[in-house]
Ligand code: IPE
Ligand code: IPE
């Protein structure tokens with residue numbers, strides 16, 4: 001033991017397995033989403049109390065529109081309720097909330113709730129909570145490139161955004177939905193799948209990955225501690241060599 005546990009500054013989570021969790025209980029998939037959503041509220045508090053500054057969760061991907069109409073409708077209903085409750089927890093926890101992804105595909109009332117939530121929490125800094133909704137890593141990169149090209153056409157790109165004629169990482173990152181947010185230190189995906197499903201493709205370049213078998217509705221304090229413990233055993237190198 002001896003050494004103190006390092007708490008990751010930024011944890012990203014792929015909240016997966018709600019449907020399978022419900023199926024195991026012979027319940028409809030939507031029930032899994034309801035309990036998963038309750039667990040998100042709970043775990044957001046737990047993660048804040050653990051001293052993590054940034055939390056980014058994957059709630060709905062650009063590909064999730066392919067699900068049945070019923071399931072998508074159920075998720076939209078849940079988002080409506082959740083965004084309102086999130087406003088209260090943002091105030092209580094002095095937490096800044098940001099939605100990453102393309103909100104323009106959502107019904108207007110959800111877009112309004114998103115704007116309100118982001119607006120009312122914009123001055124808080126005790127925790128930074130990002131919710132990925134209609135998010136896809138490729139979509140984010142393409143939207144960013146499109147905006148960068150617009151700025152280039154209008155002559156708005158800063159000179160210091162180039163190194164020897166090449167766009168710098170710093171300039172490009174300003175065009176991502178996560179601009180200003182440090183890259184995740186730890187990625188957790190629940191429910192056993194070992195893939196990224198189009199999550200934070202640019203930002204996860206040097207992140208430690210932790211795949212856990214429990215489905216999201218069963219991911220509680222104990223599983224979080226195990227993931228942090230695993231993270232502490234990793235030897236992060238960033239391409240360098242380990243010091244003797
Ligand atoms: C994750 O759970 C939540 C969303 C994608 C909205 P799933 O719905 O993917 O659950 P499984 O993977 O089918 O069990
Ligand atoms: C990724 O999970 C998206 C979210 C958790 C919101 P999916 O369950 O949609 O991913 P695939 O389809 O298994 O890759």
Ligand code: MG
Nearest residue numbers: 016017018019
């Ligand atoms: Mg899934």
